[in-house]
Amino acid sequence: MAEGINGFSSPRADVFPAGLRVLVVDDDPTWLKILEKMLKKCSYEVTTCGLAIEALDLLRERKDGFDIVISDVNMPDMDGFKLLEHVGLEMDLPVIMMSVDGETSRVMRGVQHGACDYLLKPIRMKELRNIWQHVYRKKIHEVRDTESHEGLEEILMMRNISEQSDDGYLFCGGDMTPGKKRKDAEHNYNDKDFLDHSSIKKARVVWTVDLHQKFVKAVNHIGFEKVGPKKILDLMNVPWLTRENVASHLQKYRLYLTRLQKDDLKSTDSTKMQQNEANSRIHEVDLKGTTTTSLQTIESKKILTGYAAKGGGGGGGHHKASSSNSNIGISNSFGSTQYPRFNSTVPSDQYSWNTGFTEFQFKQEQHNQQFHVENGFTNLGLPTTLQQQNQVNSINNLMPRFQPPDPWTLKDDTSINNLELSSILLQSQSQQQHSSSTINLDMQKKSGVPDFNDPEVSPSLYDALRFDYDYPPDSLEYPVIDQGLFII
Amino acid sequence: MDAVSQLQRQFVEYTTSLYREGYLDDQFTQLQKLQDESNPDFVVEVVTLFFEDSEKLLNNLTTALQQENIDYKQVDAHVHQFKGSSSSIGAQRVKNVCVVFRNYCDEKNLDGCVLCLQQAKNEYILIRNKLEALFNLEQQILQAGGSVPMMA
Numbered sequence: 019m020a021e022g023i024n025g026f027s028s029p030r031a032d033v034f035p036a037g038l039r040v041l042v043v044d045d046d047p048t049w050l051k052i053l054e055k056m057l058k059k060c061s062y063e064v065t066t067c068g069l070a071i072e073a074l075d076l077l078r079e080r081k082d083g084f085d086i087v088i089s090d091v092n093m094p095d096m097d098g099f100k101l102l103e104h105v106g107l108e109m110d111l112p113v114i115m116m117s118v119d120g121e122t123s124r125v126m127r128g129v130q131h132g133a134c135d136y137l138l139k140p141i142r143m144k145e146l147r148n149i150w151q152h153v154y155r156k157k158i159h160e161v162r163d164t165e166s167h168e169g170l171e172e173i174l175m176m177r178n179i180s181e182q183s184d185d186g187y188l189f190c191g192g193d194m195t196p197g198k199k200r201k202d203a204e205h206n207y208n209d210k211d212f213l214d215h216s217s218i219k220k221a222r223v224v225w226t227v228d229l230h231q232k233f234v235k236a237v238n239h240i241g242f243e244k245v246g247p248k249k250i251l252d253l254m255n256v257p258w259l260t261r262e263n264v265a266s267h268l269q270k271y272r273l274y275l276t277r278l279q280k281d282d283l284k285s286t287d288s289t290k291m292q293q294n295e296a297n298s299r300i301h302e303v304d305l306k307g308t309t310t311t312s313l314q315t316i317e318s319k320k321i322l323t324g325y326a327a328k329g330g331g332g333g334g335g336h337h338k339a340s341s342s343n344s345n346i347g348i349s350n351s352f353g354s355t356q357y358p359r360f361n362s363t364v365p366s367d368q369y370s371w372n373t374g375f376t377e378f379q380f381k382q383e384q385h386n387q388q389f390h391v392e393n394g395f396t397n398l399g400l401p402t403t404l405q406q407q408n409q410v411n412s413i414n415n416l417m418p419r420f421q422p423p424d425p426w427t428l429k430d431d432t433s434i435n436n437l438e439l440s441s442i443l444l445q446s447q448s449q450q451q452h453s454s455s456t457i458n459l460d461m462q463k464k465s466g467v468p469d470f471n472d473p474e475v476s477p478s479l480y481d482a483l484r485f486d487y488d489y490p491p492d493s494l495e496y497p498v499i500d501q502g503l504f505i506i
Numbered sequence: 507m508d509a510v511s512q513l514q515r516q517f518v519e520y521t522t523s524l525y526r527e528g529y530l531d532d533q534f535t536q537l538q539k540l541q542d543e544s545n546p547d548f549v550v551e552v553v554t555l556f557f558e559d560s561e562k563l564l565n566n567l568t569t570a571l572q573q574e575n576i577d578y579k580q581v582d583a584h585v586h587q588f589k590g591s592s593s594s595i596g597a598q599r600v601k602n603v604c605v606v607f608r609n610y611c612d613e614k615n616l617d618g619c620v621l622c623l624q625q626a627k628n629e630y631i632l633i634r635n636k637l638e639a640l641f642n643l644e645q646q647i648l649q650a651g652g653s654v655p656m657m658a
Contacts, residue, residue, distance in 0.1 A: 090590075139590055
């Protein structure tokens, strides 16, 4: 078939849903075996995974290698919901969550995080038979989003299959009537589209690492609160990308950030610590591997792992004392003010209190490059106010002599309640810069000298924070900070 | 009645009693349905996995409850896992103990937890013994040249 049709470029397209490529993730070996057997009986192609991180690696290695992911909610190395987010954002695959726990709140969380279904264990085979509908549904919606001819072709193809063999629906236990309605709706839509579109075929948009990096850069440059698809598109300078592509990606990105924020607000328990530790281990391995190379040339896999580490712990588990986002704020303040190609002082100029800190931050930046490495994604200045607080807390924990002034803390508290993304981001950007600079303020207060260029301060400040790391901060180049480790 | 039929009847009766007494639930039947020629030992393999996993979990639980400062969230996580895994083979009574166990964890009730742990261990040993007996019967039937009756 034509290239670019995700998941259907294999010859199995004509026997859909047989051959559906499913990835099952569950830490329970018994369930893994049972699910594998059940899915095989549905004529699906099954791959199993016992760890979330393994699953992410697999998905990244084999891009377009899977059609759908089924994952348990409780896993030791990464919260199932986080995995869900990652998959949705990076691979844009439908994800089904499973759990033995059917509490409404949990199911709701699953849906909020983007699960297309939530199954309760023990799972029956008939429930698994119908999972192909989620793949199909996504295809249809994506076609509408990206307005791609290729997608339309897929749908037409699938429709033909279903028309040819009504058994298809029966086999899947589906009802004929909804199927027909679906067909009719598509039919109208398809015809209309064919008339409207030009004959130029557009490839289906796959958000690669590079592409997403460009996206993040653009967003950062514009300023998250002012961002819009058109502006991003212009900055990204990718000729074949459409405004719609960017718009839908931006939407997902925003949702991701909101959810991370909410998650971080809730996460304080030991499982998070475990995850953070696991993540920090992964991340350390990753960082060591990337020490001497420019981030731009880093293999995508390494970046991805770093990103997984960050995502899994909500931002890389450097600090075991608190949620892993503690260092994000610090690095974000640098990230958001420093773009090699763009005017890096623009954002900082927005805040008059910040101008004095720019230089300090630049100096700090070197020490913080390891934080940057995995925080590319969050360079937007994740609006998680708890991050700010955690950051402040962690700084407190590590260096008790630096007490952030109360007004900052208060500000953190109030902003936690404010869920408006743009305003949060506004605050967060200022706060991040605040937080790192609160330390400066303190020092300033104590020393009575507004000298932010004091080199002695920075090493001690950040040495404590980077006790996890071995590699020298100087080896990373400054310009590569924001290459964005948010991987797609 | 020849040996095979006798064994088969024993098998049916035993299995029925297991369901009736709540040791096993429908999930076990599902497992048996999954077994086929391509995978004739499927049920035994799955159940073996369950045994291994359970013993690990029970050990973890024992350790967790012996700590000076008990981390109830951790204990709850283990119980949750155990509940999930017992539901995989239909070990109903074990699963039921887990439900009660989790409530005690929520209340941070140490005595309740210790009690539940003991019950969980007991139920686990019971189901393990019964399933082993069942598999033995199956083996005997097969060796006698018969086929294992399918439970409806």
